[in-house]
Amino acid sequence: MKRVFDQHLHSSFSFDSNEKLENYLKVMKDNDLITTEHMDFSNPSTNFKDELLDYKKYSEKIDELNKIYGSRFYKGIEIGYLKAKETDILEYLKDKEFDLKLLSIHQNGNFDYMHMGNGKIDLEKHIQEYYSLMIEALESSVEANVLAHFEYGVRNILISVKDLDNYASKYLDKVVELLIKKEMALELNTKSMYLYGKGPLYKYMVEKAVKKGLKLFSLGSDAHDISKYAYEFDEASKVLLENGIREIVFFKGSKLEFEKI
Ligand SMILES: [Zn+2]
Ligand SMILES: [Zn+2]
Incomplete structure (x- = not known):
């Protein structure tokens, strides 16, 4: 891969990161940079606070960096979808411009799926709940470019590909159909794949998506x-190549760019 354009990054403009945006200059080399800062209304991880990006300050910082370093910084957001907050989400987004919007399902109104206890869960019920929320998000009026970490709901659970196939296959079929219809991309989240050990689930999902026609x-x-900028991108690229996908997409506003792997 010649050009790297990591399509999921956070800086201190997100509630859970302390990294200054300009610090990415140390690792981005000649590449452009986009961060996708959190927007999570009623966030269970922070006592149901609305964790919103300060768009004005963020835009000012991006403009400042672009002036100094020559138009290489782009604006992105990670939309944490919650049906009960859809109106607020749309209201927040309506007068703001982003080059890239990620769509994420982090929570169900009660808890964040990363903070589920390790107690016994009914896997079938859990999967039904999580992927129903994902489908609801994809069928909502919120527009986005990329579906982020499709396995977030099971990131902290030991789950085999066989279990995922048994319980989630019909939901994931629908997810892929919606991605194709909405011209959205499926994210290969390398933190999930290689830090949380979910690589096999991604292999399964990529194979399914390619078979159904997602490009x-x-x-x-x-x-x-x-430290985790573009983490294990070469490994993740292999998963795409194995499935006949030879390019990845970069979102830069209304412009889509493709890069050969
Ligand atoms: Zn994120
Ligand atoms: Zn996320």
Whole structure:
């Protein structure tokens, strides 16, 4: 891969990152940079606070960096979808411009799926709940470019590909159909794949998506500091190549760019 454009990054403009945006200059080399800062209304991880990006300050910082370093910084957001907050989400987005919008399902109104206890769960019920929320998000009026970490709901659970196939296959079929219809990309979240050990689930999902005709795939490290910038992108690219996908998509506003792997 010649050009890297990590499509899922956080800086201190997100509530859970302390990394200054300009610090990415140390690792981005000649590449452009986009961060996808959190927008999570009623966030269970922070006592149901509305964790919103300060768009004005963020835009000012991006403009400042672009002046100094020559138009290489782009604006992105990670929309944490919650049906009960859809009106607020749309209201927040309506007068703001982003080059890239990720769509994420982090929570169900009660808890964040990363903070589920390790107690016994009914896997079938859990999967039904999580993927129904994902489908609801994709069928909502919120527009986005990329579906982020499709396995977030099971990131902290031991789950085999066989279990995922048994319980989630019909939902994931629908997810892929919606991605194709909405011209959205499926993210290969390399933090999930290689830090949370969910690589096999991604292999399964990519194979399914390709079979159903999805052509848009993006790579995102989900880094919250510069040490994980473009984390294991070569490994994730192999998963795409094995399935006959030879390019990844970069979103830059209304412009889509493709890069050969
Ligand atoms: Zn996320
Ligand atoms: Zn993220």
